[in-house]
Amino acid sequence: MSEMSALRSLEKVLGSKELLYTLLLLSVILPILHPLGIPVEISKRTLDVYEYVDKKLPPGCHVYIEVYYEVAARGELEPNLIALTKHLFDKGCKIVYGSLSAFGVVAFSLFKTMAADLFEDKVYGRDYVYLGYIAGSEAATASLARSIRGTISVDNYGNRLEDLPLMREVDKATDFDLVIIVSSGTDVFAYYVRQWHTPYGVPLLFAALSVIGPSIEPFVGAGQAIGMLVGQRSAAEYEVLVGRLGLGIASMDAQSTSHMLIVAFIAIGNAIYWSKRVSSQRGGSK
Amino acid sequence: MITWEVFGAWLSAAMVVWIYSFAYRDNALYKLAEHMFVGTAAGYSIALALDSLNRVVVAPAVRSPETFWAASWHYVIPVVLGVLMFAKYSRKYYWLARYAVAVNIAVGSGLALRTAPIANIVRQVTATILPLWGSDPVKVLNNWILVLVTLGGLTYFLFTIFPRRVEGARPSPAYWVYRSLYYIGIYGMMVGFGALFANTIMTRVGFLISIYLIYIQPEAWASIVAAVLAAVAIILGILRKR
Numbered sequence: 430m431s432e433m434s435a436l437r438s439l440e441k442v443l444g445s446k447e448l449l450y451t452l453l454l455l456s457v458i459l460p461i462l463h464p465l466g467i468p469v470e471i472s473k474r475t476l477d478v479y480e481y482v483d484k485k486l487p488p489g490c491h492v493y494i495e496v497y498y499e500v501a502a503r504g505e506l507e508p509n510l511i512a513l514t515k516h517l518f519d520k521g522c523k524i525v526y527g528s529l530s531a532f533g534v535v536a537f538s539l540f541k542t543m544a545a546d547l548f549e550d551k552v553y554g555r556d557y558v559y560l561g562y563i564a565g566s567e568a569a570t571a572s573l574a575r576s577i578r579g580t581i582s583v584d585n586y587g588n589r590l591e592d593l594p595l596m597r598e599v600d601k602a603t604d605f606d607l608v609i610i611v612s613s614g615t616d617v618f619a620y621y622v623r624q625w626h627t628p629y630g631v632p633l634l635f636a637a638l639s640v641i642g643p644s645i646e647p648f649v650g651a652g653q654a655i656g657m658l659v660g661q662r663s664a665a666e667y668e669v670l671v672g673r674l675g676l677g678i679a680s681m682d683a684q685s686t687s688h689m690l691i692v693a694f695i696a697i698g699n700a701i702y703w704s705k706r707v708s709s710q711r712g713g714s715k
Numbered sequence: 716m717i718t719w720e721v722f723g724a725w726l727s728a729a730m731v732v733w734i735y736s737f738a739y740r741d742n743a744l745y746k747l748a749e750h751m752f753v754g755t756a757a758g759y760s761i762a763l764a765l766d767s768l769n770r771v772v773v774a775p776a777v778r779s780p781e782t783f784w785a786a787s788w789h790y791v792i793p794v795v796l797g798v799l800m801f802a803k804y805s806r807k808y809y810w811l812a813r814y815a816v817a818v819n820i821a822v823g824s825g826l827a828l829r830t831a832p833i834a835n836i837v838r839q840v841t842a843t844i845l846p847l848w849g850s851d852p853v854k855v856l857n858n859w860i861l862v863l864v865t866l867g868g869l870t871y872f873l874f875t876i877f878p879r880r881v882e883g884a885r886p887s888p889a890y891w892v893y894r895s896l897y898y899i900g901i902y903g904m905m906v907g908f909g910a911l912f913a914n915t916i917m918t919r920v921g922f923l924i925s926i927y928l929i930y931i932q933p934e935a936w937a938s939i940v941a942a943v944l945a946a947v948a949i950i951l952g953i954l955r956k957r
Binding site (some may be wrong): 446450453458501502503504505531532534561562563566567568581582583587619622623624627628638639640641643644647650652653659660676683684687691 | 759768770775823829831835907910914918921922925926927928
């Protein structure tokens with residue numbers, strides 16, 4: 430019985446959520462202050478996306494990027510957006526950004542602040558445009574696919590779209606070589622699949638939160654998107670590929686240590702559970 | 716010197732700690748941060764929606780009425796429908812709001828149904844029709860797993876007609892096929908849910924990491940304030956539990 434009581438005390442100590450949260454906090458903070466430099470391998474999925482952008486998109490291509498995430502999701506999605514923007518700008522591509530979410534405006538503003546170096550030699554209106562918040566969810570997505578200028582007449586800053594050189598080059602879905610959806614919600618991916626890819630055949634690329642990855646995987650599997658970047662891990666890999674290390678790669682040590690901690694706790698919890706079970710069976714047979 | 720930016724950074728660092736303090740126990744600071752967040756988010760959404768309306772309709776209509784009425788007169792229709800939504804607050808005219816809701820739902824359904832059968836059903840079904848024999852064993856195995864788990868998942872949700880076992884009689888082959896697919900479906904879904912849960916942890920930890928990456932900087936005072944507040948929240952949580 431002493432074996433059983435020892436296991437119960439151990440379970441009580443390890444089962445305390447204060448201990449788990451404190452250890453989790455330390456496992457996140459310490460690698461940030463003292464990076465461990467755990468190597469990051471490039472997955473085939475990220476490499477496929479990189480090679481598509483690098484080889485299949487012509488120089489000077491036109492890309493539409495949907496910025497659809499709130500500030501809380503910045504850590505997972507912003508590094509992806511920055512790395513993709515760098516890659517596209519390096520290829521001389523022109524980018525039209527838009528947001529079907531009101532919070533996309535804040536997300537875009539923070540993204541521009543964090544990636545100020547990418548926009549230094551770019552001219553607003555010629556190399557990139559931000560359309561701002563466009564109300565209307567799926568109806569707006571369908572309308573944008575038919576005509577951007579027919580849907581909205583001004584950009585986020587009140588400039589008339591007709592006055593912006595880039596917006597005279599592109600107007601409808603088929604004018605774009607690639608559409609990238611950077612989203613923290615699941616629905617918006619389906620909007621673009623239904624309203625841009627299915628009727629017009631525009632290639633889509635997804636950048637999603639890790640938690641959303643499995644939900645949108647069927648679209649990628651069915652060939653409705655050319656690929657997807659999922660969470661900080663993909664961002665870290667893409668940062669390595671484009672040679673601009675940022676938040677994605679910086680978070681990888683903390684991701685690894687915190688996951689190791691969680692796996693250790695799951696293993697210990699299972700070990701205690703089975704030990705208690707074996708111990709109680711022994712006690713019962715006596 | 717404390718500028719508005721520094722004050723904002725301090726406030727947001729403090730709010731992060733207050734929100735995370737809920738992990739230990741519900742408390743007044745958590746509630747304050749929660750209410751501030753909800754209030755700010757609601758106010759911000761309304762402001763942006765009004766700004767969007769102003770940018771797209773009001774300002775162009777006032778600035779250049781001729782161009783607006785010639786090219787964008789149809790923008791007035793959604794504005795009128797939007798205004799009708801407010802009829803809900805009148806007992807006499809609340810029925811007018813139904814027109815706005817009806818148009819909204821009809822347009823949404825029409826647009827979605829136009830392509831949903833192909834995008835969400837046909838393409839997904841054709842994506843599971845895969846070769847089950849070939850020279851690449853890994854690909855063949857993947858295809859088998861995909862096909863079997865898809866069929867298993869569908870079989871699990873058969874609630875109407877399915878082969879039953881008759882008491883005393885030998886089970887039919889159809890029954891064994893059904894039971895096999897049923898269990899493949901269960902285990903396939905369990906693996907799927909497991910992957911989803913693992914990804915959920917990754918996302919949540921990712922949020923925590925990104926917040927700390929922004930605020931835990933050795934030279935930033937905000938990080939010291941946040942660390943002190945975190946320590947206080949933890950100590951208070953432990954003391955109160957005792």
